[in-house]
Amino acid sequence: MKFPQQHSLKQIAGLLDCSYVGDDDFPILGINEIHVVTPGDIVFVDHPKYYDKALESAATVVLINKQVECPKGKALLISDDPFRDFNKLTDYFKPFEKATQHIASTAIIGEGTIVQPGAFIGNHVRIGKNCVIHPNVAIYDHCEIGDNVTIHAGTVIGSEAFYYKNRPEGFDKLKSGGKVVIEDHVDLGALCTIDRGVSGITLIKQGSKIDNQVHIGHDSVIGYKCLIASQVGIAGCVVIEDQVTIWGQVGIASAISIGRNAVILAQSGISKSLEGDKTYFGYPAEEARKKYKELAAIRKIPTIIEKLG
Secondary structure: EEEEEEEEHHHHHHHHHEEEEEEEEEEEEEOHHHHOOOOOEEEEEEHHHHHHHHHHOOEEEEEEEEOOOOOOOOOOEOOOHOOOOOOOHHHOOOOOOOOOOOEEEOOOOOOOOOOOOEEEEOOOOOEEOOOEEOOEEEOOOOOOOOOEEOOOOOEEEEOOOOOOEEOOOOOEEOOOOOOEEOOOOEEEOOOEEEOOOOOEEEEEOOOOOOOOEEEEEEOEEOOOOOOOOOOOOEEEEEHHHHHHHHOOOOEOOOOOEEOOEEEEEOOEEEEEOEEEOOOOOOOOOEEHHHHHHHHHHHHHHHHHHHHEE
């Protein structure tokens, strides 16, 4: 998430009421999670296990809960609770805006687009030309929809990320300041849920077709001309490359990638990254032919035991 304008290290430290290491006028351009940071961004870290990853990332400012040696060319914000202060920055730069009508006055809707009764179009949403938005669709603030997109009834675009910190008093939500971007010629079935990025973008690329009741987690990327059948669950920060086919009730764990032209057969569980141009099945998912041979061998075990007995 980029700020509307550049801020200084001193200004941001003042907003958070925390100390800092670096020049007062050190430039800050935005905040982002570790997997999408670019120079000028703030990244937060609150566990020693991830200190090095944050300090060595592309981010040039690290919001951290311990004073450490500051890498050359970077700055530190020293906080007793980086998670809390990251939320403060999200609230400050991307505050919640109450809706005052079903289609916000700040929404931009292209020529030829049809919005059916009961749909909600939030603040600063952009929808392209010749789209069809069916009843009871909810498109949250700042989301962007391309041309010739169809979204069926009950689908929610831009809901908050499922991202919590377990504290002694209960779970604390990491607030979402990102958005969803859906490119041209995408079809979304009924009752889909697409979470917005925590600080970046959840992206569905051109020509992808998504069936009913599919969930796509925060900051995930769905490639060009993918085909995703019903009841698929995709966790956050997943990258699905172009022309991947995923059949029904597949579950995909967070922060993995699936290669171009892969096919995942129904009810498979994906717990690690998969190469492209192969067909997968089972849990943990493996190449389908190999998995079928294993299942066939397992079915023979009772007969083998009977013969040995």
